[in-house]
Amino acid sequence: MEFFRIKNDIPFMKHALVFNIISLVTFVLAVLFLLTRGLNLSVEFTGGTLVELNYAEAPQVQLIRDALGEGGYPDAQVQNFGSARDILIRLPNRDGLDSNRVSAQVTEMLAKIDGPKGELRRVEFVGPQVGKELAADGGMALLLVVIGIMIYLALRFEWRFAISAIIANLHDVIIILGFFAFFQWEFSLAVLAAVLAVLGYSVNESVVVFDRVRETFKKKRAMSTPDVLNHAITSTISRTVITHGSTQVMVLSMLLFGGETLYYFALALTIGICFGIYSSVLVASPLVMWLGVSREQFIQPKKTKEEAVV
Amino acid sequence: MNRYPLWKNLLIGLVLIFGFIYTLPNFYGEVPAVQVSSGKATLKLDAAQMEARVAEILDTAKLPHTGIFSDANSVRARFATTDLQLQGKDAIERALNPDARDPSYVVALNLLSASPSWLTSIGALPMYLGLDLRGGVHFLLEVDMDGALTKRMDATAGDLRTLMRDKDVRHSGIRRDGNAVEIRFRDATVREAGRQAILGSTTDLQLVDRDDGDQALLIATLTPPAAKTLQEFALKQNITTLHNRINELGVAEPVIQQQGANRIVVQLPGVQDVAKAKDILGRTATLEVRMVDDTPGRLEEALAGRVPFGTELYTERGSQPLLVKKQVVLTGDRLTDAQPGFDGQTHEPAVHLTLDAAGARIFRDITRENVGKRMAILLVEKGKGEVITAPVIRTEIAGGRVQISGRMTTTEAADVALLLRAGSLAAPMEIIEERTVGPSLGAENIEKGFNSTLWGFVAIAVFMIAYYTLFGLVSVVALSANLLLLVALLSLLQATLTLPGIAAIALTLGMAIDANVLINERIREELRNGSSPQAAITAGYDRAFDTILDSNVTTLIAGIALLVFGSGPVRGFAVVHCLGIMTSMFSAILVSRALVNLIYGRRRKVAALSIGQVWKPSER
Numbered sequence: 001m002e003f004f005r006i007k008n009d010i011p012f013m014k015h016a017l018v019f020n021i022i023s024l025v026t027f028v029l030a031v032l033f034l035l036t037r038g039l040n041l042s043v044e045f046t047g048g049t050l051v052e053l054n055y056a057e058a059p060q061v062q063l064i065r066d067a068l069g070e071g072g073y074p075d076a077q078v079q080n081f082g083s084a085r086d087i088l089i090r091l092p093n094r095d096g097l098d099s100n101r102v103s104a105q106v107t108e109m110l111a112k113i114d115g116p117k118g119e120l121r122r123v124e125f126v127g128p129q130v131g132k133e134l135a136a137d138g139g140m141a142l143l144l145v146v147i148g149i150m151i152y153l154a155l156r157f158e159w160r161f162a163i164s165a166i167i168a169n170l171h172d173v174i175i176i177l178g179f180f181a182f183f184q185w186e187f188s189l190a191v192l193a194a195v196l197a198v199l200g201y202s203v204n205e206s207v208v209v210f211d212r213v214r215e216t217f218k219k220k221r222a223m224s225t226p227d228v229l230n231h232a233i234t235s236t237i238s239r240t241v242i243t244h245g246s247t248q249v250m251v252l253s254m255l256l257f258g259g260e261t262l263y264y265f266a267l268a269l270t271i272g273i274c275f276g277i278y279s280s281v282l283v284a285s286p287l288v289m290w291l292g293v294s295r296e297q298f299i300q301p302k303k304t305k306e307e308a309v310v
Numbered sequence: 311m312n313r314y315p316l317w318k319n320l321l322i323g324l325v326l327i328f329g330f331i332y333t334l335p336n337f338y339g340e341v342p343a344v345q346v347s348s349g350k351a352t353l354k355l356d357a358a359q360m361e362a363r364v365a366e367i368l369d370t371a372k373l374p375h376t377g378i379f380s381d382a383n384s385v386r387a388r389f390a391t392t393d394l395q396l397q398g399k400d401a402i403e404r405a406l407n408p409d410a411r412d413p414s415y416v417v418a419l420n421l422l423s424a425s426p427s428w429l430t431s432i433g434a435l436p437m438y439l440g441l442d443l444r445g446g447v448h449f450l451l452e453v454d455m456d457g458a459l460t461k462r463m464d465a466t467a468g469d470l471r472t473l474m475r476d477k478d479v480r481h482s483g484i485r486r487d488g489n490a491v492e493i494r495f496r497d498a499t500v501r502e503a504g505r506q507a508i509l510g511s512t513t514d515l516q517l518v519d520r521d522d523g524d525q526a527l528l529i530a531t532l533t534p535p536a537a538k539t540l541q542e543f544a545l546k547q548n549i550t551t552l553h554n555r556i557n558e559l560g561v562a563e564p565v566i567q568q569q570g571a572n573r574i575v576v577q578l579p580g581v582q583d584v585a586k587a588k589d590i591l592g593r594t595a596t597l598e599v600r601m602v603d604d605t606p607g608r609l610e611e612a613l614a615g616r617v618p619f620g621t622e623l624y625t626e627r628g629s630q631p632l633l634v635k636k637q638v639v640l641t642g643d644r645l646t647d648a649q650p651g652f653d654g655q656t657h658e659p660a661v662h663l664t665l666d667a668a669g670a671r672i673f674r675d676i677t678r679e680n681v682g683k684r685m686a687i688l689l690v691e692k693g694k695g696e697v698i699t700a701p702v703i704r705t706e707i708a709g710g711r712v713q714i715s716g717r718m719t720t721t722e723a724a725d726v727a728l729l730l731r732a733g734s735l736a737a738p739m740e741i742i743e744e745r746t747v748g749p750s751l752g753a754e755n756i757e758k759g760f761n762s763t764l765w766g767f768v769a770i771a772v773f774m775i776a777y778y779t780l781f782g783l784v785s786v787v788a789l790s791a792n793l794l795l796l797v798a799l800l801s802l803l804q805a806t807l808t809l810p811g812i813a814a815i816a817l818t819l820g821m822a823i824d825a826n827v828l829i830n831e832r833i834r835e836e837l838r839n840g841s842s843p844q845a846a847i848t849a850g851y852d853r854a855f856d857t858i859l860d861s862n863v864t865t866l867i868a869g870i871a872l873l874v875f876g877s878g879p880v881r882g883f884a885v886v887h888c889l890g891i892m893t894s895m896f897s898a899i900l901v902s903r904a905l906v907n908l909i910y911g912r913r914r915k916v917a918a919l920s921i922g923q924v925w926k927p928s929e930r
Contacts (some may be wrong), residue, residue: 004812025872029920030411038673044878052751054748054750054751067882078634089861096606102582103744103746104584104588118749119748120746120748121747121748121750121751122745122746122747122748123584123744123745123746123753124744124745124746125741125743125744125745126742126743127741127742127743128450128739129451129742130450130743134877137876137877141871141874141875141876142871143873144875145867145868145871145873148599148868148870149864149867149868152864152867153864156860164764166793188879189876189877189878189879189880190654190813190879190880192880192882193810193872193876193879193880193883196868196871196872197817197865197868197869197883199868200864200865200866200867200869201821201865201868202863202866203864203868204821204824204861204862204865205861207857207860207861207864208828208857208860208861211856211860212856215500215853217674219783235835236831237658239827239828239831239832242777242825242827242831243823243824243828244476245773246770246773246820246823246824246827247820247821247823248819248820249769249770249773249816249820250762250763250765250766250767250770250816250819250820251766251767251816251820252766253355253761253762253766253769253816254762254813254816254817255765256762256765257597257758257761257765258758258759258761258762259754259755259758260811261442261755262758262762262813265535266813267329267811269349269817275909291789309756
């Protein structure tokens with residue numbers, strides 16, 4: 001089997017502008033959604049209480065809502081979670097609320113409702129101070145990744161590569177966030193982990209292409225810069241697709257078998273992987289070209305031999 | 311020729327055997343066990359002795375067990391079935407705690423790894439599962455350091471009052487204002503005398519002058535090092551207290567750890583009753599000082615069953631019976647510190663207590679009136695008292711600095727000091743995070759995580775073998791080696807495995823195949839360009855190496871950032887992710903190369919490589 005039977009290098013660079021415009025439009029849309037809709041942050045970030053219950057028979061959500069409303073929690077959000085028999089209750093933190101008692105009170109109120117009794121599956125309470133810290137830590141982690149990767153790429157390749165790789169991959173991150181804002185999917189700590197993992201992973205992709213670019217520059221002296229980039233992308237495309245395919249298979253498996261907890265994690269990875277291929281190959285490479293990469297930057301100047309007569 | 315030197319093959323073999331051994335305990339599953347640990351702050355468990363005792367109890371009850379193990383704080387007996395486990399628990403409970411209302415030991419049901427003891431003895435344990443996989447409660451508590459500081463400054467204000475009186479320095483008022491103590495003097499000369507007195511008695515305070523009208527003020531605050539010591543002390547004491555209380559819950563493996571400067575993590579696996587857990591965490595045990603009734607004949611009377619009015623019968627540590635008056639002289643609130651140390655003159659081990667001003671006054675009066683008599687210090691928990699120590703009063707003690715010495719070893723002194731401090735929390739605490747996971751959800755999470763990994767792995771394996779044939783198989787073997795080593799490392803390090811951690815295992819496998827794809831594609835490319843099979847293998851591995859290194863380093867950078875800044879689920883993910891990157895480098899490059907070398911390297915002439923179809927542009 002051989003999927004990719006490419007005779008000549010594909011002229012990717014000819015369409016570089018188109019790719020970048022597509023990218024830019026998606027990016028702008030993502031930013032727009034982020035600004036207008038905002039992220040649907042999970043309890044971990046906002047603080048509050050979350051109670052998950054499992055019932056033997058599907059309970060009536062409205063009854064639970066009414067019971068909680070009467071019990072002093074009119075702001076409780078009650079929804080089905082995964083199946084009709086699973087219920088998720090969210091209670092925001094409020095001033096003057098004894099947060100230590102919330103989960104106990106909620107369980108008590110639910111026990112009074114007629115009909116099927118639920119089994120407590122999970123309670124999560126996050127105080128307001130923790131949420132803020134988590135958000136700050138997330139931001140710091142992102143910053144550290146960006147700086148670390150840029151330094152590494154600049155040392156190992158060239159500053160042009162570092163800049164284009166980071167631009168291309170940060171735009172992936174924004175696009176993932178844009179998706180989460182548009183669909184109002186829940187943005188939890190696990191999703192944050194996925195986003196950062198994607199950042200490391202898709203830079204990876206750019207590295208493979210850049211590696212080829214460097215090698216081609218050194219080997220083929222007659223090629224122009226766009227041709228070198230085309231050649232590098234074409235000769236790695238088979239690997240790109242197969243690798244990402246494999247990773248995606250794993251992620252798909254998580255999406256199918258991982259249940260609710262891993263669902264959004266896997267979803268973020270899926271978006272990240274798809275846009276990762278696109279951006280790190282078709283956005284980063286033209287950026288490198290426009291930043292003015294050329295052969296001279298990779299050829300080491302010949303050392304003049306110094307001879308001394310003893 | 312593609313051959314690895316013998317040492318390299320041996321090394322790879324050894325690493326894989328090591329990986330296999332340390333992965334092994336995960337396959338044995340768990341067996342029911344009964345765990346015995348100390349249930350009282352005043353009781354220390356002697357593991358060896360208890361091991362023998364438990365064995366004896368089980369023998370007498372004719373209950374077969376499959377081994378008794380012990381660590382520093384507990385003894386565990388394994389049983390073949392849950393039935394035997396329950397019977398065993400009852401038997402041990404009856405024998406160790408004759409008085410069911412006042413248990414000395416915590417006898418809890420637990421699960422132990424069923425792996426053979428030789429594995430356990432080399433430190434090969436199953437992976438440590440997080441709460442989201444095994445079920446239980448997680449609390450994050452924040453210690454209110456301001457509260458601790460306020461408490462301390464209140465005590466300081468009292469101390470300063472006593473000090474000024476002792477040194478005959480006239481002041482016109484001492485009060486606490488926020489976290490500072492304000493002392494008023496008539497004029498600057500008296501203030502100077504006051505300053506000298508304070509500086510002569512303590513180094514913990516820093517003093518600032520301020521004038522208010524015609525009065526001279528001295529503002530005392532804690533020096534930064536003293537404040538820091540105070541905070542560390544408060545946190546340590548709270549952790550000790552929590553330990554003692556959690557013992558009551560009968561949790562098999564509680565985790566109580568400091569997190570950051572002012573937080574404590576409490577994890578109680580298997581606990582479902584959150585309300586009770588919270589109740590116990592929030593409760594305070596108290597310390598009481600009472601007088602011992604040493605009137606001749608009274609103790610004998612009490613031992614005979616007729617306890618005289620107004621007294622109670624206790625046993626001192628070391629099982630000496632003691633008659634203690636019911637009237638409480640002093641409570642633990644008055645105690646500000648207790649530290650082990652040595653007697654200034656005799657150099658005997660001693661415990662140094664510090665009382666606040668009010669406590670010091672009471673103590674002085676009591677000791678003056680009762681020289682030669684004994685006093686008892688009791689720790690009251692769950693409404694039951696326990697005599698920690700009952701020293702003889704030798705002289706009048708003023709100034710609030712009390713020393714208990716005599717008939718004590720250094721360890722005992724440390725224990726007593728710890729117990730005295732354990733009475734109450736040094737500073738109030740607040741729960742700022744709580745997570746409860748039911749046991750069914752935990753089991754489900756394991757299953758889900760396992761299934762995702764399994765099916766993803768199978769899909770990748772099928773594809774790789776179909777696409778790259780023999781080289782695909784080599785890649786799959788390398789990927790399995792990666793999984794093996796990763797699980798072995800996680801087991802060896804006893805890193806907490808959570809559901810995001812399992813996700814990281816799956817993701818790492820999905821990413822690790824990248825290295826093998828890179829290598830295989832490179833080999834195909836070399837073949838396409840007309841290299842001989844052996845040269846293609848060498849070139850393929852060598853050229854792919856740089857790329858693999860670069861891409862793994864960038865992924866690792868992201869992983870480390872997550873590790874540094876992540877908490878909770880993110881950390882669980884990051885640990886596995888980082889470890890997985892390391893193992894994948896090893897297995898994708900070395901293991902797969904060793905296999906390829908074994909298959910092709912020895913042959914002089916290789917006609918073709920089994921790496922799937924290699925399409926050449928010249929063919930049509």
